Amino acid sequence: MALSLKELSKKEELFSSGHRLCAGCGAATTMRQIMLATEDPVVISTATGCVYVATATYPYTAWKCNWIHSAFENSAATISGVEAAYQSLKRQGKIDKKIKFIAIGGDGGTYDIGLQSLSGALERGHNFLYVCYNNEAYMNTGIQRSGATPLGASTTTSPAGSASYGKKVFRKDLTAIVAAHNIPYLAQTTPAHWRDLMGKVQKALAVEGPTFLNILAPCHRGWRVEMKDSMKLARLAADTCYWPLYEVENGQWKLNYTPKEKKPVTEWLKPQGRFKHLFSNPEYQKVVDRLQETVDKEWAALLKKCVVESKPPETETKTAPARDVC
Amino acid sequence: MTNLQTKKEPGSVKDIKSARFAAMTGNNAIAEAMRQINPDVVAAYPITPQTEAVEEFADFVANGKVKTEYVAVESEHSSMSACIGASAAGARTITTTSSAGFALMWEMLPIASGLRTPIVMYVANRAFSAPLNIHCSHDDTMGGRDTGWIQLYSENAQEGYDNMIQAIRIAEDQSVRLPVMVCLDGFIISHSVERVDLLDDETVRKFIGENKPPYHLLNVAKPITIGACALQDYYTEHKRQHSEALINSKDKILQVADEFAKISGRKYGLFESYKLDDAEYGLVIINSAAGVAKMVVDDLRGKGVKAGLLKPRVYRPFPGKEIRDALKHLKAIAVMDRVDAFGAGRTPTFTEVASAMYGLEKQPLMINYVYGLGGRDIRLEDINNVYEKLMDIAKKGKVDKVFDYLTVRE
Numbered sequence A: 001m002a003l004s005l006k007e008l009s010k011k012e013e014l015f016s017s018g019h020r021l022c023a024g025c026g027a028a029t030t031m032r033q034i035m036l037a038t039e040d041p042v043v044i045s046t047a048t049g050c051v052y053v054a055t056a057t058y059p060y061t062a063w064k065c066n067w068i069h070s071a072f073e074n075s076a077a078t079i080s081g082v083e084a085a086y087q088s089l090k091r092q093g094k095i096d097k098k099i100k101f102i103a104i105g106g107d108g109g110t111y112d113i114g115l116q117s118l119s120g121a122l123e124r125g126h127n128f129l130y131v132c133y134n135n136e137a138y139m140n141t142g143i144q145r146s147g148a149t150p151l152g153a154s155t156t157t158s159p160a161g162s163a164s165y166g167k168k169v170f171r172k173d174l175t176a177i178v179a180a181h182n183i184p185y186l187a188q189t190t191p192a193h194w195r196d197l198m199g200k201v202q203k204a205l206a207v208e209g210p211t212f213l214n215i216l217a218p219c220h221r222g223w224r225v226e227m228k229d230s231m232k233l234a235r236l237a238a239d240t241c242y243w244p245l246y247e248v249e250n251g252q253w254k255l256n257y258t259p260k261e262k263k264p265v266t267e268w269l270k271p272q273g274r275f276k277h278l279f280s281n282p283e284y285q286k287v288v289d290r291l292q293e294t295v296d297k298e299w300a301a302l303l304k305k306c307v308v309e310s311k312p313p314e315t316e317t318k319t320a321p322a323r324d325v326c
Numbered sequence B: 001m002t003n004l005q006t007k008k009e010p011g012s013v014k015d016i017k018s019a020r021f022a023a024m025t026g027n028n029a030i031a032e033a034m035r036q037i038n039p040d041v042v043a044a045y046p047i048t049p050q051t052e053a054v055e056e057f058a059d060f061v062a063n064g065k066v067k068t069e070y071v072a073v074e075s076e077h078s079s080m081s082a083c084i085g086a087s088a089a090g091a092r093t094i095t096t097t098s099s100a101g102f103a104l105m106w107e108m109l110p111i112a113s114g115l116r117t118p119i120v121m122y123v124a125n126r127a128f129s130a131p132l133n134i135h136c137s138h139d140d141t142m143g144g145r146d147t148g149w150i151q152l153y154s155e156n157a158q159e160g161y162d163n164m165i166q167a168i169r170i171a172e173d174q175s176v177r178l179p180v181m182v183c184l185d186g187f188i189i190s191h192s193v194e195r196v197d198l199l200d201d202e203t204v205r206k207f208i209g210e211n212k213p214p215y216h217l218l219n220v221a222k223p224i225t226i227g228a229c230a231l232q233d234y235y236t237e238h239k240r241q242h243s244e245a246l247i248n249s250k251d252k253i254l255q256v257a258d259e260f261a262k263i264s265g266r267k268y269g270l271f272e273s274y275k276l277d278d279a280e281y282g283l284v285i286i287n288s289a290a291g292v293a294k295m296v297v298d299d300l301r302g303k304g305v306k307a308g309l310l311k312p313r314v315y316r317p318f319p320g321k322e323i324r325d326a327l328k329h330l331k332a333i334a335v336m337d338r339v340d341a342f343g344a345g346r347t348p349t350f351t352e353v354a355s356a357m358y359g360l361e362k363q364p365l366m367i368n369y370v371y372g373l374g375g376r377d378i379r380l381e382d383i384n385n386v387y388e389k390l391m392d393i394a395k396k397g398k399v400d401k402v403f404d405y406l407t408v409r410e
């Protein structure tokens, strides 16, 4: 399927409207893009979190495909059982359809409480795609810090106060942790780069074996930005190299997007209320500096790893901007 | 411990398939039942004393004896999660565990039952830490008795084998669709060799039939959402349906037992009544210790004492009415549990039985013992002492101390 808006507009939306995610939610846009990118039938498992509670409240569902939620920390384990059932029944000739499997989890459900379940399922080699929609905190339960929350962000469990500048430690590099599992395909992207995101979903689903996407999905409630600015923030994350778009295909690291001009990380930080305190207290300039240094260091390290630089599909065409699919 | 014990060397399960009788440990017997059931998916994680059963099953997989997809998960939380996924996808699914593994999957137990996934789980009962102890207490499954599963308890390897096969039929029945745990005593039964009467493969295959899920995740033509949240407006109705299904499963359990008797000659009920009809003094006791207690009953009967025993098999749904009818004529009853319900001052089975007796005009006197924790041996004389205590309180017409630990250093 060609990733053109014309083609996509003909596709049935498998993630239907009427769900209860916020207007401007980066995760909602991400789900819609993932489902639009699928071609074969899929079974989805979703971890507890915003995407779960806002898309499947009995007696309604936003999912026009087979879908399961069982708990918070086990989206990967749950889909591994579904996939095992598929392998078994297929081998026995009880099923002949081609079906793809996708596990979805937030950053809390993936970086933190679900990391073991994810690692186990990747190691076992199930044929599935794991998608982490990363909004950088536990949003569903009220913006608590996670292992994906950046240094200096104020959350409800790492609040900035007269004696604190917010989260005291750096986020972990989950994508690199997943890469260490030596799975055939993994990538980072954002829903603002819709063609990149959907292309990566298709690539991942075409591969035999476990695959993984870490998708930065801004949350305007948690990031304290305007509702209309989620996609802008996602784009800025890539343009500041805070969230580079890259993929690792059979061990080869490839950069998918190089900003024309690498913007200072402050351009991404400043519009976000969760970092406001860093700019009102001169003492906290050092936190901003550390953030910039870390982004620079990580970007340089990534460039070294990326032997090939492939252009993002998005820049190859001059079609409509991202908001058309958002 | 059990009157079926033989002195024979344990035969490898692989060698005895054609034999009608085999010398097997409890774990061997469970693994053999699993081979014959030939499930679509097994997801399990090792923990003593259950481990041998999954190892043996992995061996069946490795040697092409079963068509099962074996998922060697990284934890019990994941084994139960994977079983839920597999069962929701329409696969006949089995897992096994003990103690800490059971505790680690705890979160997923009411989810498995709430989603109505007909998973069958073998539990070799083992004590909870701390202190760490690998031997038998009923901490795990007694603690999990209210997770919405059907629970079947087994005195010996034979009952474990028979319960596993019946569990598949019960769980997958359209009127039930609930997970079933089959419990037997860790080490005492899981690792002791006994004579087991086996059915042949074809008989088992016919008895269990095909799994026919009414809906599942791999039906592309009819997509479904499993596990939506249900809040104040619908949650209660979900729970009520679950509750009713569990209570109503009793009839199906008995019907399956009847059919099982036809193929095996072994008849199961909701519980075993041993010399209870004219008894004056009775024990209520679960699993392997009931074997010891039956020997004491025989001995006392020889001396003219009207002793009897009730051994629960189906603990969930709890057959309260039937148990009351079986016990109400007794003078004195001791309910013995291999588990404490800390702080309750009564053990789980005592609370269940006492509640079943509630409202009787003439109530038997009742006492309650915790015994055999962490695999501590329960000897004939220990049980004999309990019957003597019962005779004593019956004579006095009153109970001075309801709850106590048996065979404990003070």
Ligand SMILES: Cc1ncc(C[n+]2csc(CCOP(=O)(O)OP(=O)(O)O)c2C)c(N)n1
Residues within 6 Å of the ligand: A048, A049, A050, A051, A072, A073, A105, A106, A107, A108, A109, A110, A135, A137, A138, A139, A140, A141, A146
């Ligand atoms: C075992 C367990 N612990 C805690 C929770 C409470 N809980 C539900 S969702 C959630 C946070 C989810 O955060 P994340 O995965 O980042 O997804 P988001 O809410 O941001 O979409 C928490 C802590 C739970 N459901 N289960």
